[in-house]
Amino acid sequence: MKGIFITFEGIDGCGKSTQCELLKDYLKDNGKDFIFVREPGGTEIGERIREILLDKKNSRMTARTELLLFEAARAQITDEVIKPALEEGKIVLCDRFFDSSSAYQGMARGMGMDFVAGLNMAATGGLKPDVTFFFDISAEEALARRGKRGEASDRIELAGLKFQEDVRKGYLELAKDSDGRIVTIDATLGIDEIFKVVKESLEGKI
Numbered sequence: 001m002k003g004i005f006i007t008f009e010g011i012d013g014c015g016k017s018t019q020c021e022l023l024k025d026y027l028k029d030n031g032k033d034f035i036f037v038r039e040p041g042g043t044e045i046g047e048r049i050r051e052i053l054l055d056k057k058n059s060r061m062t063a064r065t066e067l068l069l070f071e072a073a074r075a076q077i078t079d080e081v082i083k084p085a086l087e088e089g090k091i092v093l094c095d096r097f098f099d100s101s102s103a104y105q106g107m108a109r110g111m112g113m114d115f116v117a118g119l120n121m122a123a124t125g126g127l128k129p130d131v132t133f134f135f136d137i138s139a140e141e142a143l144a145r146r147g148k149r150g151e152a153s154d155r156i157e158l159a160g161l162k163f164q165e166d167v168r169k170g171y172l173e174l175a176k177d178s179d180g181r182i183v184t185i186d187a188t189l190g191i192d193e194i195f196k197v198v199k200e201s202l203e204g205k206i
């Protein structure tokens with residue numbers, strides 16, 4: 001692949017969207033060819049799967065169904081959008097990718113990180129991000145931030161603090177075993193300080 005694939009991870013409210021926006025502006029200002037996508041979604045089929053996943057009416061959804069829907073959306077965006085863009089040499093920014101499934105479904109929903117890793121592989125055909133930023137923050141602090149944002153919580157956000165802490169544990173475990181792919185950043189730092197670390201981590205790569 002000629003391009004570079006960058007993903008953003010962490011619990012809700014950790015600052016992913018904020019840092020994505022800053023990096024998008026930075027890439028624009030520097031005349032870089034990039035695309036930005038989000039998971040789940042980013043394709044017509046994926047956006048419809050996203051609606052099912054986030055719909056509060058779907059309280060009967062089982063953990064396995066949830067996982068497979070995420071993987072289905074991922075397979076679609078990988079083949080339809082991400083791989084073609086990387087083949088054209090573009091920078092691809094993705095708000096969440098397979099580490100989210102490992103942390104949310106593998107760890108927090110208790111389905112097993114190894115089990116999910118196998119499905120991640122199936123969905124992506126082995127495509128891995130070149131760099132993954134994990135913005136690390138406690139569930140309480142992230143909740144306080146989301147409260148300020150004033151948005152209604154979706155089905156997954158409603159799962160509670162304990163769940164979010166388990167997700168965080170999952171991310172920390174992934175980071176430990178990632179051979180440097182996952183860059184863990186203290187998300188309680190200031191927005192500009194965090195972005196400085198993001199830029200430094202990408203030096204020589206973009």
Ligand SMILES: Nc1ncnc2c1ncn2[C@@H]1O[C@H](COP(=O)(O)OP(=O)(O)O)[C@@H](O)[C@H]1O
Binds near residue numbers: 012019191194
């Ligand atoms: N480093 C930071 N320090 C303080 N507040 C932040 C920081 N990063 C983001 N925020 C604020 O926290 C809230 C959640 O950030 P957001 O980027 O939407 O998180 P996410 O996309 O991970 O859910 C927003 O109101 C945002 O302005």
Ligand SMILES: [Mg+2]
Binds near residue numbers: 016017018
């Ligand atoms: Mg966001």
